[in-house]
Amino acid sequence: MKTKDENTEDHILNAAENVFQRKGMDGARMQEIADEAGINKAMLHYYYRSKRFLFEAVFTKAFSLIAPEINRVLNEDTGLFQKIENFTHSYITFMQKHPYLPNFVIQELNRDAGFIKVLQAKEGFPDFRKFQAQVEKEVQDGTIKPIKAEQLFINLLSLNIFPFLAAPLIKGFLKIDDSEYKQLMEERKEEITGILINYLKIK
Amino acid sequence: MKTKDENTEDHILNAAENVFQRKGMDGARMQEIADEAGINKAMLHYYYRSKRFLFEAVFTKAFSLIAPEINRVLNEDTGLFQKIENFTHSYITFMQKHPYLPNFVIQELNRDAGFIKVLQAKEGFPDFRKFQAQVEKEVQDGTIKPIKAEQLFINLLSLNIFPFLAAPLIKGFLKIDDSEYKQLMEERKEEITGILINYLKIK
DNA sequence: GTCTATAGCCAGATAGAC
DNA sequence: GTCTATCTGGCTATAGAC
Numbered sequence: 001m002k003t004k005d006e007n008t009e010d011h012i013l014n015a016a017e018n019v020f021q022r023k024g025m026d027g028a029r030m031q032e033i034a035d036e037a038g039i040n041k042a043m044l045h046y047y048y049r050s051k052r053f054l055f056e057a058v059f060t061k062a063f064s065l066i067a068p069e070i071n072r073v074l075n076e077d078t079g080l081f082q083k084i085e086n087f088t089h090s091y092i093t094f095m096q097k098h099p100y101l102p103n104f105v106i107q108e109l110n111r112d113a114g115f116i117k118v119l120q121a122k123e124g125f126p127d128f129r130k131f132q133a134q135v136e137k138e139v140q141d142g143t144i145k146p147i148k149a150e151q152l153f154i155n156l157l158s159l160n161i162f163p164f165l166a167a168p169l170i171k172g173f174l175k176i177d178d179s180e181y182k183q184l185m186e187e188r189k190e191e192i193t194g195i196l197i198n199y200l201k202i203k
Numbered sequence: 204m205k206t207k208d209e210n211t212e213d214h215i216l217n218a219a220e221n222v223f224q225r226k227g228m229d230g231a232r233m234q235e236i237a238d239e240a241g242i243n244k245a246m247l248h249y250y251y252r253s254k255r256f257l258f259e260a261v262f263t264k265a266f267s268l269i270a271p272e273i274n275r276v277l278n279e280d281t282g283l284f285q286k287i288e289n290f291t292h293s294y295i296t297f298m299q300k301h302p303y304l305p306n307f308v309i310q311e312l313n314r315d316a317g318f319i320k321v322l323q324a325k326e327g328f329p330d331f332r333k334f335q336a337q338v339e340k341e342v343q344d345g346t347i348k349p350i351k352a353e354q355l356f357i358n359l360l361s362l363n364i365f366p367f368l369a370a371p372l373i374k375g376f377l378k379i380d381d382s383e384y385k386q387l388m389e390e391r392k393e394e395i396t397g398i399l400i401n402y403l404k405i406k
Numbered sequence: 407g408t409c410t411a412t413a414g415c416c417a418g419a420t421a422g423a424c
Numbered sequence: 425g426t427c428t429a430t431c432t433g434g435c436t437a438t439a440g441a442c
Contacts, residue, residue, distance in 0.1 A: 191354050
C-alpha cells in the first residue's frame with residue numbers, strides 16, 4: 001500500500017476537527033466540513049459512514065491530545081512543586097496550538113456524560129492514583145501542608161483551564177481586548193505557580 | 204388587566220430555559236420546548252416570534268441571574284477577605300438552584316462572542332472599577348500582598364466556577380460518583396477561601 | 407389566544423455513473 | 425475513490441379555522 005503525505009481520510013478528519021471544535025456536534029454541518037476539506041459531502045459518508053461516527057473520531061482524538069497533558073501532572077517522575085510549574089508553563093503553549101479543544105471536550109461531555117466511560121476504557125486514560133500517593137506521602141513526610149490530592153488537582157486544573165473557557169466573559173467584565181487578555185494569561189504562569197506553591201509550602 | 208399566577212408567556216420562558224440551558228441554541232428543539240410547556244409549537248412563535256428571539260430572552264434572563272452574584276464580589280461594601288468568603292460560600296447554593304446556568308452562558312458566549320456587547324449595554328452589568336480600586340488601596344495600605352485586581356478576580360471565578368463546568372470530566376479522572384463529588388464541592392467552600400486568603404495575607 | 411395542518415427549507419444520507 | 429443528483433426526514437415558521 002502506498003501512503004500519501006496526507007490522504008483523504010486525514011484531510012477529512014482535520015477539517016472535521018476545525019468545524020466540530022468550533023461549532024460543536026449540533027452546530028456543525030457536514031457541508032461545511034466537506035468545503036473545509038475541499039471535497040464532496042458524499043466522501044464524508046464513504047469514509048466515516050455518519051456524522052455521529054465522524055464526530056466520535058474527532059472527539060476521541062481531541063481527548064488523546066489532552067490526556068498526555070494531564071498525565072504529565074499525574075505521572076511524571078518529579079516533585080510536586082516541579083509538576084505544578086511544568087503543567088502551568090506548558091498549558092498556555094498547548095492552548096495556543098489548540099484554542100478550541102478544552103472547551104469542546106468539556107462542552108460535549110456535558111451534553112453526553114456517558115461518553116466519559118468510552119474514554120476511560122481506552123489506552124492512555126489518565127490514572128489519578130500515583131499522584132494521590134505522591135501527595136499523601138509528601139503530607140506524611142511533612143514537606144507540604146495537609147491537603148487532599150483531589151482538591152489540589154481540581155485547583156490546578158481550575159486556575160489553568162477556566163480563564164480560557166471563559167475568555168469572552170472575563171474580557172467583557174474587565175472591558176479589555178484580546179491583546180491585553182493575552183498579556184494577563186502570560187502573567188498567569190507565575191501567578192498560578194505562586195498561589196499553589198504558596199498554599200502547599202510550610203512556612 | 205388581570206395577572207394570572209403564571210401566564211402562558213412565563214410558562215414558555217420557563218420551559219425554554221430548561222431546554223436551552225441543557226441543549227444549547229443549536230441542540231434545542233422548539234417541539235421539545237412546547238412539550239415541556241404543555242402547549243403547542245405555534246404558541247412559541249405567537250409569543251416570541253422566532254427561535255432566535257426566544258433564545259435571546261432566555262440568555263438575557265440567565266445573565267441577569269448571574270450578574271448579582273458577580274456584583275456581590277465587585278461592589279459589596281465589605282473587606283476583601285469577607286467578599287471572597289461571601290462569594291465562595293454562596294456560589295454552591297446558587298449552583299444547586301441553577302446547575303446548567305454558567306455552562307450555558309459561557310458556551311453560548313464562545314459560540315457568539317459579539318453577544319457580550321448586548322449584555323454590557325444593559326442595566327446591572329457588573330462594573331469592575333470599584334473592586335479594582337479597593338484592591339489597589341489595600342495593596343497601598345499594606346494590608347494585602349501586591350497583586351493585580353484582574354488576577355485575583357480571575358482566580359476567584361476559576362476556583363469557584365470551573366469545578367461545576369468540568370464536573371463530568373473531573374468525575375471521570377478521579378473515578379468518583381455524584382455524591383462523592385458533591386462532598387468535594389462542599390469541602391471547597393473552605394478550600395477556596397483558604398487558598399486565596401492565604402495568598403493575600405502578609406505573614 | 408389557542409389549536410391543526412402544512413408550507414418551505416435544509417440537513418444527513420444514499421444511489422449510481424464514472 | 426470520487427463525483428452529481430436525489431431521497432427522506434425533521435425542523436422552523438406560518439396560514440387559517442375556531
